[in-house]
Amino acid sequence: xxxxxxxxxxxxxxxxxxxxxxxxxxxxxxxxxxxxxxxxxxxxxxxxxxxxxxxxxxxxxxxxxxxxxxxxxxxxxxxxxxxxxxxxxxxxxxxxxxxxxxxxxxxxxxxx
Amino acid sequence: xxxxxxxxxxxxxxxxxxxxxxxxxxxxxxxxxxxxxxxxxxxxxxxxxxxxxxxxxxxxxxxxxxxxxxxxxxxxxxxxxxxxxxxxxxxxxxxxxxxxxxxxxxxxxxx
Numbered sequence: 324x325x326x327x328x329x330x331x332x333x334x335x336x337x338x339x340x341x342x343x344x345x346x347x348x349x350x351x352x353x354x355x356x357x358x359x360x361x362x363x364x365x366x367x368x369x370x371x372x373x374x375x376x377x378x379x380x381x382x383x384x385x386x387x388x389x390x391x392x393x394x395x396x397x398x399x400x401x402x403x404x405x406x407x408x409x410x411x412x413x414x415x416x417x418x419x420x421x422x423x424x425x426x427x428x429x430x431x432x433x434x435x
Numbered sequence: 436x437x438x439x440x441x442x443x444x445x446x447x448x449x450x451x452x453x454x455x456x457x458x459x460x461x462x463x464x465x466x467x468x469x470x471x472x473x474x475x476x477x478x479x480x481x482x483x484x485x486x487x488x489x490x491x492x493x494x495x496x497x498x499x500x501x502x503x504x505x506x507x508x509x510x511x512x513x514x515x516x517x518x519x520x521x522x523x524x525x526x527x528x529x530x531x532x533x534x535x536x537x538x539x540x541x542x543x544x545x546x
């Protein structure tokens with residue numbers, strides 16, 4: 324069953340706290356992504372991972388870092404969260420370039 | 436820099452009507468283009484994709500899109516919409532693994 328799973332679905336944190344968003348996929352896809360979605364802005368690419376320990380900045384990487392130690396898992400870390408990082412975060416995976424992206428259901432993060 | 440723009444933030448039609456959702460891109464080289472659908476509170480789901488060949492591509496649930504190099508467009512069409520087609524539609528384009536998304540068009544289908 325082709326699936327991208329994101330945990331948790333909802334998360335509330337205080338400003339300055341660390342945040343860990345986790346993503347898993349069961350398709351052995353090489354490429355994984357983290358996007359954030361804000362009203363009126365569409366989806367913005369934070370980081371892309373081409374495989375284990377092969378990560379690249381997207382369009383808005385500032386304030387974020389990622390970790391990919393296994394092909395099926397891709398984590399997004401916010402060290403000392405800020406209120407402007409309140410957003411819905413989507414993880415996605417694909418077989419590679421020009422291939423279909425499979426998205427998770429998203430994590431709604433609120434930073435107070 | 437590649438850009439993808441969707442000129443309509445919101446489109447409203449009646450059930451059974453046809454609909455066209457517009458997408459224009461700006462990129463200097465070869466590009467692949469996709470459409471995704473997002474129902475409320477859900478992740479995005481793939482509808483269709485163009486990479487090369489026949490400029491008219493068919494997708495799921497009766498959707499199709501036509502690539503035009505001269506107009507730099509990749510508009511999405513459906514001949515007869517159903518209320519369940521109400522969702523936000525995103526156009527996306529890329530030349531490598533990085534995909535750039537438009538801001539989305541919310542389609543509301545009235546019965």
